[in-house]
Amino acid sequence: MEIIKLRQQDEFIKLGQALKAAGFVESGVEAKEVIQDGLVTVNKEVDVRRGRKLYDGDVVVFNSMEIKIEK
Structure with a gap:
């Protein structure tokens, strides 16, 4: 599982950006x-x-790979 940490000033990341990141x-x-x-x-x-x-807490799945969004 890939974890993406949101920057302190950001409340969210867009789906396309998360897949690229x-x-x-x-x-x-x-x-x-x-x-x-x-x-x-x-x-x-x-x-x-x-x-x-x-x-924070959202989970994205693509091609059996997961991304979890964390604050």
Whole structure:
């Protein structure tokens, strides 16, 4: 499981940014494609919004890899 720590001044990170930060995708375009294709879940539900805001405690799964968002 990859853990992404939110910066102190940030309340959230966007889904596309989280996928890139974790190294699961190489670009914003690739993030957009996998999200729109329904290949990404947030808290066990498919979400097709690249701009979905992720907060402390959210869990993202893509291709059997997990990201946990922490404050």
